[in-house]
Amino acid sequence: MSLSQRLELFDQESESDSAARKLRTDSPILNELVKVLTPCPDGLRRWSVMRAIRKEREKTGRDIPQKFEDEVERTFRRFCAAADPAKTGPNDGGEALFYRPREKAGEVWAIIPGRAEAQHEILSGG
Numbered sequence: 406m407s408l409s410q411r412l413e414l415f416d417q418e419s420e421s422d423s424a425a426r427k428l429r430t431d432s433p434i435l436n437e438l439v440k441v442l443t444p445c446p447d448g449l450r451r452w453s454v455m456r457a458i459r460k461e462r463e464k465t466g467r468d469i470p471q472k473f474e475d476e477v478e479r480t481f482r483r484f485c486a487a488a489d490p491a492k493t494g495p496n497d498g499g500e501a502l503f504y505r506p507r508e509k510a511g512e513v514w515a516i517i518p519g520r521a522e523a524q525h526e527i528l529s530g531g
Contacts, residue, residue: 408484408500408520434480437461439502439516448506448515451478481514 441457442449449457455474462469470476486501502520506513 408502410500434458434477435484435502438477438481438484438514442503442514442516446515446518448509448513451512451514454481454514485514486517 437458438454440461441454455477458477459469459473461467481503484502486504501517503514503516506515
């Protein structure tokens with residue numbers, strides 16, 4: 406499933422209130438993940454990603470929901486090439502934004518080089 410197809414699913418799901426809430430939280434979180442991971446081509450530990458997003462939200466006065474880490478992790482997995490297909494649907498990595506570097510010990514998250522620009526173009530409509 407391509408990135409644009411997954412983003413279309415967000416639009417289709419928005420017919421229900423819960424899906425609309427999910428769309429509103431996933432899109433900003435997706436952008437935050439891209440912003441945090443882009444400067445770190447080797448990736449960051451999950452804990453560091455959460456800390457960076459939380460710090461930026463505190464700095465800008467944005468809300469940090471009670472289930473913040475769950476929402477960030479769900480968004481990462483949804484757009485991750487290494488995601489479990491049973492949990493997120495088939496993803497061959499062709500349009501994934503993120504991956505888990507196998508050569509790194511622990512839970513490290515990384516962005517696939519060059520994919521951030523494509524994601525930005527899709528979300529901005531151009």
